[in-house]
Amino acid sequence: MTGRTVQGDGGDGIRTFRFPVDRSVCGVGMQVARMGDHTWHTDAPLHRVHRIDFHVVMLFAGGPVRHMIDFAEYEAGAGDLLWIRPGQVHRFTRTSEYRGTVLTMQPGFLPRATVEATGLYRYDQPPLLHPDPAQLGALRAGLGQLQREYEDITLPLSLHTAVLRHSLTAFLLRLAHLAASSAEAARQQADTTFTLFRDAVEKGFATNHSVSAYADALGYSRRTLVRAVRAATGETPKGFIDKRVVLEAKRLLAHTDLPIGRVGVAVGFPDAANFSKFFQLHTGLTPVGFRAELR
Known part of the structure; x- marks a missing residue:
């Protein structure tokens, strides 16, 4: 497809591609096509x-396919969907073979009530969706019906557009339900993952400061752990561990007369100099200075 391009918002230099309505059947605000027959623009x-600046939904017939959305990498397989919303940045992977069906939709093609009901601008929901067999069957059927209606130009334009809007709404309602369910499942998983990580840190922070070691012990990938801890606390797993170590060090410095070196050993730093550097980095004070301020 061809179309106009503009520079990215905010002067970030990222090219923005408009929805090429002039290449749609009958000039309507949506398109459905096989991925192999479909590119955004010939010069892109x-x-x-x-x-x-438009919605993209890709239903994959093969994989794996790696695709970047808002600087996060996603891997999709057969039966998975990727939902990219207006304003998001993304990138195709040269080495991946994109097979399946792609739906694109111009903002404003659907009425406001439908937009709200289908959560078209829920940027908090995950772009990668994994429908179960029943959900996948319904989504494939809905997308297939939408494609047939899109390619059928026997109706007058006003009726053709109305039929497309109804078919598109039905498909998007199913997709929105899947997205909302996936987001809730992800939140529950993140809660469980963070709880297990928090408990593990509480037991092991005095000897274990390694994010990878905690991830391995819990059976999670480092990426999964990072997402769960960030969702729960807004910080990284490393930051969470360090805060717990600093808290314990402060307690020991304030409430005991242990030498600085012994305090360091108690929180996992056999070398007193390394402990002092760590403590000062996180508090702005040396251990000696911190203790002196309290006494």
């Missing part, structure tokens, strides 16, 4: 980061 280097 899709393997580079770019922004779109």
Whole structure:
């Protein structure tokens, strides 16, 4: 497809591609096509980061496919969907073979009530969706029906557009339900993951400061742990561990007369100099200075 391009918002230099309504059947505000037959624009280097001002839903028939959305990498397989919303930046992977069906939709094609009901602008929901067999069957059927209606130009334009809006709404309602369910499941998983991590840190912070070691012990990938801890606390796993170590060090410095070196050993620093550097980095005071301020 061809179309106009503009520079990215905020002067970030990322090219923004408009929805090419002139290439749609009958000029309607949506398109459905096979991925192999579909590109955003003939002059678009899709393997580079770019922004779109329209919705994209890709239903994959094969995989794995790696795709970057808002600087996070996602891996999709057969039966998975990727939902990219207006304003998000993304990038195709040259080495991935994109097979399946792609739906694009111009903002404003659906009425406001439908937009709200389908959560079209819920940027907090995950872009990668994994429907179960029943959900996938319904989504495939809905998308197939939408594609048939899109390619059927026997109706007058006003009726053709009305039918497309109804078919698109039905598909998006199913997709929105899947997205909302996936987001809730992800939150529950994040809560469980963080709770297990928090408990493990409480037991092991005096000897274990390694994020990878905690991830391995809990059976999670480092990326999963990072997402869970960030969702629960707003900080990284490393930051969470360090805060717990600093808290314990402060307690020992304030309430005991242990030498500085012994305090360091008690929180996992056999070398007193390394403990002092760590403590000062996180508090702005040396251990000696911290203790002196309290006494």
